[in-house]
Amino acid sequence: MTAHRVGIMGGTFDPVHYGHLVVATEVAELLDLETVIFSPAALPWHKTAEHLAPAEDRLAMLVLAMYETPNFVLTDVDLVRGGNTYTIDTLEDLDTQFEITYPDDTVEWFFIAGADALSGLAAWKSPEDLLRRAHFVGVNRPGHEFVLPNVTGIDEVIVVEIEDVDISSSDIRDRVALGQSIEGLVPESVASYISEHGLYRGPSA
Numbered sequence: 001m002t003a004h005r006v007g008i009m010g011g012t013f014d015p016v017h018y019g020h021l022v023v024a025t026e027v028a029e030l031l032d033l034e035t036v037i038f039s040p041a042a043l044p045w046h047k048t049a050e051h052l053a054p055a056e057d058r059l060a061m062l063v064l065a066m067y068e069t070p071n072f073v074l075t076d077v078d079l080v081r082g083g084n085t086y087t088i089d090t091l092e093d094l095d096t097q098f099e100i101t102y103p104d105d106t107v108e109w110f111f112i113a114g115a116d117a118l119s120g121l122a123a124w125k126s127p128e129d130l131l132r133r134a135h136f137v138g139v140n141r142p143g144h145e146f147v148l149p150n151v152t153g154i155d156e157v158i159v160v161e162i163e164d165v166d167i168s169s170s171d172i173r174d175r176v177a178l179g180q181s182i183e184g185l186v187p188e189s190v191a192s193y194i195s196e197h198g199l200y201r202g203p204s205a
């Protein structure tokens, strides 16, 4: 029997950027995680889908980004389930897959969230249940105060301080719409994908 320690990073990844990759890499190293599973949301319940790039594009860019971090993997459980994405469902699906793949092993999940995401946890679906089933890892993010939400079990959250990475997908979309460079913010392969597919050229969210 093996005890696995696995990170999960949920988001819209519209597009994936070095902020996501650096956060996952640092947390994996500090907490000794064997991998981090990136799970792109179908319809993030807390965002308007109006300006969301198609799932196939967000997924394709994640596939390209995964070449930069060969230890990490990608799951399409949220895209396959479709509809509004709730992290409690992500965990349920990953648990089911894990039991089928490693019936003799155990797993501890570490859900990684930036300060902005973590502070909104009280509004997520079944937050207490989530905190029972996964360790929550809160990571600092520039421009976002680190506020712990008022949820039972939150005192167990693992706080990880990393060097600030001032990158966001919104900023990247704005830059592309304005014709500015996004060099250094996303892997080169992702930047090429964005320009080849004409993503984010219109007015952004």
Ligand code: ATP
Residues within 6 Å of the ligand: 010, 011, 012, 013, 014, 019, 020, 023, 112, 113, 114, 115, 116, 117, 118, 139, 140, 141, 142, 165, 166, 167, 168, 169, 170, 171
């Ligand atoms: P958007 O601007 O469209 O909301 P985003 O950059 O916030 O995009 P998401 O896909 O919404 O990216 O974020 C997924 C997860 O990654 C969230 O938990 C978010 O807090 C975290 N995250 C993203 N960028 C950073 C960063 N630079 N530092 C710390 N955490 C980050």
Ligand code: MG
Residues within 6 Å of the ligand: none
């Ligand atoms: Mg965000």
